[in-house]
Amino acid sequence: MGWSGELEGNNLGEVARSVSLVKLDAHEEALEVGLSGKALRRVEIENSGGTVDLLALPLLAGGDRIGAIVLLQNVTELRRRERELVTKDATIREIHHRVKNNLQTVSALLRLQSRRIEDPAASAALNEAVRRIASIALVHETLSSSAEASVAFDDVLSRLVSHALDLSPRMGELQISRNGELGALDPRIATPLSLVVTELIHNALEHGLAESGNHLTISVSRNEGDAQITIFDDGIGLPEGFSLAQSSNLGLQIVRTLTENELRGNIDLVRTPSGTEARLTFPV
Structure with a gap:
């Protein structure tokens, strides 16, 4: 001293x-x-x-x-470690902030390119890419604005639903129900999960509820080792003989790949008497 x-x-x-x-x-x-x-x-x-x-x-x-x-x-070592933790936390938050900004820049470039493309299919593909990038950016935005190392996924889910509805031509006709809470999730789970949920909601709005039905219900639950998300729509339902494993839909392929490889979970899309239900289960 x-x-x-x-x-x-x-x-x-x-x-x-x-x-x-x-x-x-x-x-x-x-x-x-x-x-x-x-x-x-x-x-x-x-x-x-x-x-x-x-x-x-x-x-x-x-x-x-x-x-x-x-x-x-x-207490020199204790105070040194405390300062290191504060510095590390600030650095991590800054990284998430920069990642979010970079993703938003990529989205802006894709939107600009989409407006210049005359092929409707190519333009639609770019717009879907923008939507997926926005889902990832949302998780990084949440992490950059919080001192916590985990993601409050219920807030993320609310924003994902709101964003998906804004893109639906039937926005004013649909009724959305939310049940349950997931709480905080590790970023390694929250990032792929946000993409999976976005694709499932978008699939329900674009296909199931495109012309019929007006209810979308999202139910979440969590126990000691697992979490479950169920997304139900009362639309036209899945076609006869539908198989998720054999589907050529890019969004559903993303759902299956991320669920199996990143979330280490299971995903089922089933036809019910009143519509379609997606059941996602994964360890937490």
């Missing part, structure tokens, strides 16, 4: 003031009280050599103060 002489016979408050990196004048009274042992007080002294935590415990006899015990603990 920079004190090379004997402590015996010196005023501890004066010693602390002389070695402290920060001027202690503003806390003069509190420091004096704490280091004199007049009251139970904790004081932290820091300089370029390290950080020491001092705890003064008054010694009383018959109600009179006869001295004090001062406990000193070297």
Whole structure:
């Protein structure tokens, strides 16, 4: 800490003031009280050599103060680690922010290219790519604006649903229901999951509810080791003989690939008497 002489016979408050990196004048009274042992007080002294935590415990006899015990603990390493964590957290958030900005730039370029293409199929493919990139960017935006290392996926899900509805020509006719909560998820789960959910919602709006039906229900649940998301629409239903494994639909291929390889989960699309139900289960 920079004190090379004997402590015996010196005023501890004066010693602390002389070695402290920060001027202690503003806390003069509190420091004096704490280091004199007049009251139970904790004081932290820091300089370029390290950080020491001092705890003064008054010694009383018959109600009179006869001295004090001062406990000193070297907390230099602890404070260094705390600063590293703060720096690391800020760096990670900045990275997520930059990734989000870069993804938004890519989306803008794709939208610009889409407007210049005369082929409707090519333009539609670019617009689908923009939608998928937006889903990934949303997760990074959530991580960049939060001090937490996890993703509040219920908020992400709400925004994914809202964004999908904005793109639907039947936006004003559809009724959306939400049930349950997923809570916080690890980013390695949240990123592919946002893509999977986006594709399933988009598939329900674009195919199931394109001309008939008006209800979309999203139910989520979570137990100790698994989570489940069910997306139901009361539209025209799946065609006879439909097989997810054999489907040539790019969106559903993305759903199956991400579910199996990234989420390590299972996905089923089933025809029900009243519509179509997608059942997604994955470990958390």
